[in-house]
Amino acid sequence: MKRSGSIQLAAAVAVALASPGCKTSEAPPGGGGAGKVTINGSGATFQKAAQEIAIEAFAKVRKDITVNYAGGGSGKGRKELADQVVDYACTDAPYKAEEAASVKGGAFFYIPNVLGAIAVSYHLGGVDKLQLSADTLAKIFQREIKQWDDPAILADNPGAKLPSAAIVVARRADGSGTTENFTRYLHEAGGGAWKLGSGSTVAWPGDTQAGNGNNGVAGIVKKTSGAIGYLDLSDAIENKLRYAAVKNQAGTYVTPDAASVTAAAEGITPDDKLLFSALNGKGVAAYPLTAQSWCMVYEKQTDKAKGEALSAWFKFLLTDGQKLLPEIDFAPVPKALADKALAQIEKIQVP
Amino acid sequence: MSAPDLRAKPGWRSVKDRLMTGLMLAAVVAVLVPLAAVLASLAARGGGIALASFPDFFTQEIPRFSRRAGPGMGPAVIGTLLVTATATALAVPLGVLGAIYLHEYGGSGRFARLVRFMATVMTGVPSIVMGLFVYLLWTIRFGFSAFGGALALACLMLPVVIGASEQMLRLVPGHLREASYALGATKSRTILTVVLPAALPGIVSGCLLAVARAAGETAPLLFAVGAAKAFNWSVLHEANTALPSQIFGNALDVPAAQGRAWGAALTLVLLTFLLTLAARLVTGRFALKR
Amino acid sequence: MQLSELRGRSQNADRAFRWLAAGAAGIVLVVLALIAITMTDRARPVLGRMGLGFFTQTTWSVPTNTYGALGFLYGTLYTAVIAIAIAVPISFGVALFVTQVAPRWVRRPLVYVIDLLAVVPSVVFGLWGLLVMAPALGLQPSYLAAGIILAIMITPIITSLSREVIETTPVTDKEAAFALGATRWEMITATVWPHSKGGLVGAVMLGLGRAMGETIAATLVIGNTVHVTANPLAPGYSMPTVIANEFGEAEPLHKSALIALAVTLFLITIAVNLAATWIVQRSMRRSRGT
Numbered sequence: 001m002k003r004s005g006s007i008q009l010a011a012a013v014a015v016a017l018a019s020p021g022c023k024t025s026e027a028p029p030g031g032g033g034a035g036k037v038t039i040n041g042s043g044a045t046f047q048k049a050a051q052e053i054a055i056e057a058f059a060k061v062r063k064d065i066t067v068n069y070a071g072g073g074s075g076k077g078r079k080e081l082a083d084q085v086v087d088y089a090c091t092d093a094p095y096k097a098e099e100a101a102s103v104k105g106g107a108f109f110y111i112p113n114v115l116g117a118i119a120v121s122y123h124l125g126g127v128d129k130l131q132l133s134a135d136t137l138a139k140i141f142q143r144e145i146k147q148w149d150d151p152a153i154l155a156d157n158p159g160a161k162l163p164s165a166a167i168v169v170a171r172r173a174d175g176s177g178t179t180e181n182f183t184r185y186l187h188e189a190g191g192g193a194w195k196l197g198s199g200s201t202v203a204w205p206g207d208t209q210a211g212n213g214n215n216g217v218a219g220i221v222k223k224t225s226g227a228i229g230y231l232d233l234s235d236a237i238e239n240k241l242r243y244a245a246v247k248n249q250a251g252t253y254v255t256p257d258a259a260s261v262t263a264a265a266e267g268i269t270p271d272d273k274l275l276f277s278a279l280n281g282k283g284v285a286a287y288p289l290t291a292q293s294w295c296m297v298y299e300k301q302t303d304k305a306k307g308e309a310l311s312a313w314f315k316f317l318l319t320d321g322q323k324l325l326p327e328i329d330f331a332p333v334p335k336a337l338a339d340k341a342l343a344q345i346e347k348i349q350v351p
Numbered sequence: 352m353s354a355p356d357l358r359a360k361p362g363w364r365s366v367k368d369r370l371m372t373g374l375m376l377a378a379v380v381a382v383l384v385p386l387a388a389v390l391a392s393l394a395a396r397g398g399g400i401a402l403a404s405f406p407d408f409f410t411q412e413i414p415r416f417s418r419r420a421g422p423g424m425g426p427a428v429i430g431t432l433l434v435t436a437t438a439t440a441l442a443v444p445l446g447v448l449g450a451i452y453l454h455e456y457g458g459s460g461r462f463a464r465l466v467r468f469m470a471t472v473m474t475g476v477p478s479i480v481m482g483l484f485v486y487l488l489w490t491i492r493f494g495f496s497a498f499g500g501a502l503a504l505a506c507l508m509l510p511v512v513i514g515a516s517e518q519m520l521r522l523v524p525g526h527l528r529e530a531s532y533a534l535g536a537t538k539s540r541t542i543l544t545v546v547l548p549a550a551l552p553g554i555v556s557g558c559l560l561a562v563a564r565a566a567g568e569t570a571p572l573l574f575a576v577g578a579a580k581a582f583n584w585s586v587l588h589e590a591n592t593a594l595p596s597q598i599f600g601n602a603l604d605v606p607a608a609q610g611r612a613w614g615a616a617l618t619l620v621l622l623t624f625l626l627t628l629a630a631r632l633v634t635g636r637f638a639l640k641r
Numbered sequence: 642m643q644l645s646e647l648r649g650r651s652q653n654a655d656r657a658f659r660w661l662a663a664g665a666a667g668i669v670l671v672v673l674a675l676i677a678i679t680m681t682d683r684a685r686p687v688l689g690r691m692g693l694g695f696f697t698q699t700t701w702s703v704p705t706n707t708y709g710a711l712g713f714l715y716g717t718l719y720t721a722v723i724a725i726a727i728a729v730p731i732s733f734g735v736a737l738f739v740t741q742v743a744p745r746w747v748r749r750p751l752v753y754v755i756d757l758l759a760v761v762p763s764v765v766f767g768l769w770g771l772l773v774m775a776p777a778l779g780l781q782p783s784y785l786a787a788g789i790i791l792a793i794m795i796t797p798i799i800t801s802l803s804r805e806v807i808e809t810t811p812v813t814d815k816e817a818a819f820a821l822g823a824t825r826w827e828m829i830t831a832t833v834w835p836h837s838k839g840g841l842v843g844a845v846m847l848g849l850g851r852a853m854g855e856t857i858a859a860t861l862v863i864g865n866t867v868h869v870t871a872n873p874l875a876p877g878y879s880m881p882t883v884i885a886n887e888f889g890e891a892e893p894l895h896k897s898a899l900i901a902l903a904v905t906l907f908l909i910t911i912a913v914n915l916a917a918t919w920i921v922q923r924s925m926r927r928s929r930g931t
Binding site for chain 1: 702703704705776781782864865866867868876886887889892
């Protein structure tokens with residue numbers, strides 16, 4: 001360790017520190033190397049698996065574009081897009097009015113790219129099948145029903161043998177679109193039983209367990225005997241969790257799967273921003289806890305390379321990317337909606 | 352405790368003595384069991400993925416699709432090396448220079464005593480506080496990068512390097528300095544050419560231990576480095592990743608990702624053990640003794 | 642060249658070196674001052690809104706902008722207490738074993754191996770605790786699980802410091818006890834214990850400080866639920882773990898609350914560490930005097 005050498009190193013460091021270097025006041029720099037572009041996304045963990053499997057496939061098709069998806073929850077995605085810290089974000093629920101005011105980059109598009117079921121997973125030894133109605137679900141998740149052999153649960157499951165065990169409720173710690181959709185469903189379908197409102201976080205009772213991301217909830221349900229939680233079907237199946245059939249508007253108990261999700265999607269009516277809700281579908285075979293997720297991107301892009309990369313990425317998501325979804329227990333968006341989304345993507349302005 | 356009653360029955364006293372010795376032995380076992388268990392888990396669960404298809408684990412990128420089982424963790428290894436090396440480059444020269452000031456110039460003056468006290472305070476700063484600090488001062492302005500993490504780690508290493516170096520400087524015999532002055536050398540010349548080389552092995556050893564500790568820190572990385580999945584050789588540009596943050600993130604992920612976490616944990620432990628071993632070798636062979 | 646010119650030039654270089662070294666030492670003060678300033682500045686908004694309620698309320702609700710940190714304060718303290726309760730008897734047992742009981746040839750290897758426990762990064766302990774230890778013991782994420790992991794992590798610190806303190810017991814006192822016919826345990830209670838009491842308290846407090854500031858290992862196994870209860874099997878939350886979990890997407894007031902938590906944690910651990918260091922140093926100074 002010669003003194004002069006380290007002084008030179010210190011000087012070099014000081015110069016590097018002083019130079020403007022990489023600021024992220026606008027979108028992060030293209031990075032990588034000659035001809036390579038990196039685009040960064042964050043947000044909903046509901047569709048994290050869908051993003052990642054598409055990223056893997058996309059990397060084989062476009063070796064010059066690197067896509068990073070950080071997850072973190074719909075709330076984080078919306079915030080980071082508003083602050084222009086990421087190039088795109090995914091969310092299961094649109095911006096609220098007061099959030100929308102803080103968006104810095106101007107107009108943006110919602111691009112629906114995935115439909116999926118919110119599974120109500122549980123961990124109860126010896127109980128292979130479970131049926132739950134919205135009313136019962138509301139009471140369980142706000143801790144009015146605390147035991148598995150409660151009369152309300154038995155009423156939903158005539159003839160079933162349920163143990164006299166305590167229910168442990170697993171929910172999200174972070175700002176979650178999945179929470180928002182789940183609580184919205186309980187509010188709409190619970191017949192007045194649900195009292196905690198709807199939002200990306202709600203005032204959960206103190207004796208509930210919180211996990212980060214859909215995977216966090218999966219972890220709690222997996223480890224805790226007597227646990228019940230809400231998470232995307234894809235993660236529930238990946239973690240080998242059991243999930244319940246939920247009663248839909250038509251009065252049938254429906255198990256979440258590709259067919260029931262597609263049935264729920266048949267009734268959706270997107271507005272001109274392509275926003276809609278697949279929850280609480282009216283069809284006989286519809287799974288009532290079907291949810292959707294969008295990617296969000298600014299209409300006016302400031303970086304040519306990134307803008308083109310983003311267009312290519314979203315086009316992929318809505319064409320080849322849709323074919324990958326059934327493998328991981330998601331459902332593609334209906335073709336008409338996909339076409340409208342592709343039309344939106346064409347409107348992205350690249351300098 | 353009052354003095355033991357040496358008149359009591361010899362039988363009971365020696366039984367008690369043996370009982371207590373047994374308890375102490377049990378304590379030793381209680382310490383060794385977790386260590387052995389952790390090492391066994393690392394070897395069993397991490398060894399497979401890290402060594403089965405060597406060197407894939409270290410050369411492949413982190414799979415984009417986290418449910419894909421299999422290697423690798425290459426970017427995290429590179430990231431750890433980049434972040435730790437940069438942190439060392441920042442902390443060691445500053446720390447050694449600071450220790451030189453404290454011991455050779457400062458003595459027991461007010462400034463020196465204040466710095467020593469504050470250095471002790473600084474060793475107690477929880478790493479998450481340091482991470483938050485770097486986030487507020489650096490990440491918000493410049494984004495995620497290996498350098499941000501290096502800054503946080505350097506702040507954690509600095510007081511340790513200062514303390515260890517000052518200890519070593521204290522061990523250098525005074526007559527070496529006096530002989531140098533007698534030959535007409537200036538103070539700075541003496542320090543650089545006589546005192547520092549004499550204390551160097553001990554300082555190197557102390558620094559290696561500080562590096563080992565820094566390599567294992569996680570909290571600062573979460574706030575400053577990010578979680579990239581591709582190789583990033585740049586210190587200043589774009590988010591990077593490192594072994595500890597990957598272990599943390601993957602521990603809570605799907606089983607396929609957890610497998611990679613074990614491999615990364617094995618790699619990290621081997622790295623820190625190597626550094627510690629090097630430090631002990633240097634101390635054993637070369638350093639001045641108390 | 643004239644000798645006086647030579648001397649003048651080297652004196653300038655000498656002075657420059659001294660200033661450089663002083664500057665390096667001063668960086669410690671600069672960094673600490675920056676930490677103090679930036680973090681207390683960011684913490685003010687939430688304290689302005691909650692007042693002292695920040696420390697006395699348990700409700701931590703982001704939607705209603707209510708931030709009561711009592712639950713986390715409780716959790717930090719509770720897990721640290723559990724960790725100390727487990728680690729102290731074991732550390733003392735090991736320290737006594739190594740210094741009083743073990744034959745000479747066992748001592749160095751044993752110390753070597755136990756110090757390896759200190760090298761293992763905390764995130765690896767967290768991973769192992771989450772995926773191996775807790776399931777093996779049938780433990781859910783809870784205060785107890787976090788306490789056990791913390792205990793494993795602070796044992797090497799307490800052991801090593803206790804060893805140093807115990808070793809300062811004057812040999813003559815110990816021999817006198819043996820000469821009077823005491824068993825080894827009686828010698829320990831009669832001479833080692835009274836002599837080392839103070840220093841051992843300091844060692845325990847240093848372990849306490851470390852346990853309170855540890856983030857990553859605890860985050861993985863604590864359960865992430867605010868729960869002010871004496872039941873160690875209940876899931877819990879602590880200051881460093883909530884900061885690590887919630888900082889990513891926090892709104893300004895939420896961020897301010899988390900930073901206020903960090904400042905609180907900082908002040909508490911600093912206070913504990915300083916008190917501990919002072920106690921240990923005082924005990925060592927006293928023992929060298931006898």
